[in-house]
Amino acid sequence: MNEAPDSNDKAAPLSGTRVLARLALIGVVLLAAAGAFAYVGGWLSPSRLTQDRMIAAFQSAGGEHLGFRRNHAKGLCVTGWFEGNGNAAGVSKAAVFAAGRNPLIGRFALAGGMPSQPDAPATVRSMALRILPPGGGEWRTGMNNIPVFAVNTAQGFYEQLVASKPDPASGKPNPAAMQEFLARHPETVRALALIRARPISSGFADSTYNSLDAFRFVNAAGASVPVRWAAVPLQEFAPESGAQQVNPDKNYLFDDLIARIQRQPLQWRLVVTIGQPGDPTSDATLPWPDDRQHIYAGLVSIDRVFSEDQGSCTDVNYDPLVLPPGIEPSDDPLLSARSAVYARSFTLRAGEKRSKAPSAVTAAEVQAGGTR
Amino acid sequence: MSLRPTRFPAVSRRLHWLMAAMVLTMLFLGVGMAASVSERYRFLVAIHRPLGLAVLLLAAVRLVNRLFNPPPALPDALPPWQRIAAKASHVLLYALMFLMPLLGWGMLSAAPYPIVIYGSLHLPAILPRDPTLYAWLRQLHTDFAYLLFAVFLVHLGAALMHGLIRRDGVFKSMV
Numbered sequence: 001m002n003e004a005p006d007s008n009d010k011a012a013p014l015s016g017t018r019v020l021a022r023l024a025l026i027g028v029v030l031l032a033a034a035g036a037f038a039y040v041g042g043w044l045s046p047s048r049l050t051q052d053r054m055i056a057a058f059q060s061a062g063g064e065h066l067g068f069r070r071n072h073a074k075g076l077c078v079t080g081w082f083e084g085n086g087n088a089a090g091v092s093k094a095a096v097f098a099a100g101r102n103p104l105i106g107r108f109a110l111a112g113g114m115p116s117q118p119d120a121p122a123t124v125r126s127m128a129l130r131i132l133p134p135g136g137g138e139w140r141t142g143m144n145n146i147p148v149f150a151v152n153t154a155q156g157f158y159e160q161l162v163a164s165k166p167d168p169a170s171g172k173p174n175p176a177a178m179q180e181f182l183a184r185h186p187e188t189v190r191a192l193a194l195i196r197a198r199p200i201s202s203g204f205a206d207s208t209y210n211s212l213d214a215f216r217f218v219n220a221a222g223a224s225v226p227v228r229w230a231a232v233p234l235q236e237f238a239p240e241s242g243a244q245q246v247n248p249d250k251n252y253l254f255d256d257l258i259a260r261i262q263r264q265p266l267q268w269r270l271v272v273t274i275g276q277p278g279d280p281t282s283d284a285t286l287p288w289p290d291d292r293q294h295i296y297a298g299l300v301s302i303d304r305v306f307s308e309d310q311g312s313c314t315d316v317n318y319d320p321l322v323l324p325p326g327i328e329p330s331d332d333p334l335l336s337a338r339s340a341v342y343a344r345s346f347t348l349r350a351g352e353k354r355s356k357a358p359s360a361v362t363a364a365e366v367q368a369g370g371t372r
Numbered sequence: 373m374s375l376r377p378t379r380f381p382a383v384s385r386r387l388h389w390l391m392a393a394m395v396l397t398m399l400f401l402g403v404g405m406a407a408s409v410s411e412r413y414r415f416l417v418a419i420h421r422p423l424g425l426a427v428l429l430l431a432a433v434r435l436v437n438r439l440f441n442p443p444p445a446l447p448d449a450l451p452p453w454q455r456i457a458a459k460a461s462h463v464l465l466y467a468l469m470f471l472m473p474l475l476g477w478g479m480l481s482a483a484p485y486p487i488v489i490y491g492s493l494h495l496p497a498i499l500p501r502d503p504t505l506y507a508w509l510r511q512l513h514t515d516f517a518y519l520l521f522a523v524f525l526v527h528l529g530a531a532l533m534h535g536l537i538r539r540d541g542v543f544k545s546m547v
Contacts, residue, residue, distance in 0.1 A: 340405075
């Protein structure tokens with residue numbers, strides 16, 4: 001802050017030159033303030049990766065679909081409960097891990113920004129949960145049926161989206177662009193090998209969903225351990241069959257899920273993996289060794305299913321940083337990136353609600369038990 | 373002959389500079405947060421929420437203080453349009469100091485997100501869950517932030533004009 005002129009200064013009238021110099025100084029101060037604000041807002045650095053650029057990349061890869069999530073756009077709402085069994089209460093003070101029942105609002109979805117893409121076996125499937133313990137301590141988590149994530153930074157994710165943008169001529173991604181991306185991202189090459197080698201199950205019900213990102217559990221004594229978690233199905237694993245690949249029902253995976261939930265509740269064990277010192281927490285492309293301690297922390301039960309057009313999951317942002325005391329973020333940079341971009345996606349679609357087209361899996365389809 | 377205004381009382385000056393630092397920090401945190409996908413994002417959010425609550429509480433303290441400690445009169449020599457501009461910009465600054473935190477609190481309520489201040493200390497929701505309302509309030513929070521920054525620039529420019537060009541004691545009354 002500039003010092004106030006002293007009283008001598010006040011007495012002496014300023015010469016024209018000094019007035020100009022002082023006006024210029026004021027101009028410089030104001031410009032510097034405005035420039036700093038613009039710089040922090042990203043307007044002066046067009047190459048910086050921002051939330052807007054990330055959303056634009058999603059839309060260039062998956063198209064622009066008003067009112068839908070910018071990723072995992074095709075989905076189905078479910079409700080049920082999470083029943084903690086107390087096994088994880090020693091490593092996390094989170095309310096959800098105490099013995100007891102907590103209602104949940106969940107969502108099953110397919111990765112990608114296309115809300116009407118036909119179901120296909122190899123498309124990444126996700127399970128998102130919003131668990132609401134009656135006494136507070138809400139927990140939101142989104143998990144995928146892949147063992148590791150394909151990228152380990154927001155920049156990597158952005159470049160992958162740009163490389164997978166469909167060529168306007170062929171309607172398919174340009175193989176050369178993808179090759180060029182992979183050449184610069186050996187971590188993605190290694191991760192994709194693990195992702196492609198995963199056994200693909202017949203549907204949503206018998207898939208295992210992994211947190212991919214690492215977090216930290218903190219117990220009542222304040223001790224903190226790195227963790228990852230997974231929802232492991234109690235439904236018996238059946239491999240996807242070749243017949244599914246030629247299924248004329250574009251929603252066959254969702255229809256199967258609807259039919260199974262309406263037959264009987266589906267259940268997953270929430271299994272927490274405790275990391276050891278040295279296990280990578282900041283790189284979601286790297287798996288942890290198999291011999292790590294696993295804690296069966298509770299049971300996810302899903303007993304009701306709704307179309308997104310009627311379900312309460314539609315307006316939930318499954319922000320991975322909505323965590324209760326007892327679960328904390330790790331140093332994984334994807335957590336901040338996911339939280340930031342999900343928030344932007346949520347804001348956009350909340351504002352577009354009135355322009356949203358019906359979801360691919362309709363209320364009538366759910367009503368009819370998953371038949372069309 | 374212009375009447376030389378007296379200084380603001382010490383408590384008013386302290387509140388002013390403390391809130392100036394806080395509000396500027398909030399504006400820069402906010403504009404940075406809304407662009408960021410970096411690891412800084414979650415730390416920025418974690419500071420933005422409790423600091424916003426502190427601004428709201430201090431704005432109330434300041435308004436009460438203003439009733440007990442009215443600001444010194446502006447110099448008689450000040451042209452009427454500048455008096456009106458000064459009055460209007462101060463009303464706007466006060467209004468935005470209340471509105472910005474309330475909009476932030478309200479939009480998080482409507483989303484709904486848990487409104488975490490620190491650890492398990494949460495604020496209750498002040499609006500019903502409504503995504504359309506959330507989207508509207510979220511946009512307003514951005515628009516008013518730009519407005520607040522613009523008014524801040526006018527305020528800073530006017531303060532420097534008083535301090536460096538007019539040298540009429542208005543700048544000195546706050547330092």
